[in-house]
Amino acid sequence: MLRLYHMYRGCMHEFSICQNLVDAIVNEVNAIQPLPKRLLKVHVALGHLRQIIPEYLQFAYEVLIKDTVAEGSELLVRTVPLEVKCRKCQWQGEIERQAFICKSCGSTELEMLTGMELYLENLEIEVEDAEGN
């Protein structure tokens, strides 16, 4: 129990984000006609700069999908790298969060292209066949 308690404390950030995610998933699934038999997998894109730990997000997901249409489904997280464009020399590419400078000219005047996203990419669902199986 102690371990679980720490886990909860450690990922409150992920829990609040994940609640929004689960709400979005439930809405998506309920909008599919006919209603799918089962939700199998959920693919999510997560920006590198989001400071969300994928394992925590997955843990929160497991807890939050209980008693929803998403119960039993698996959350698959794809990390999107931090990509920038330099305003000085127009260099474009991937950088590390720790070193927010242009890899070509060293400028810090960077425009962020990717790295802040968090969105649903795909839902894998199981549907009933014509015989109702």
Ligand SMILES: [Zn+2]
């Ligand atoms: Zn540059």
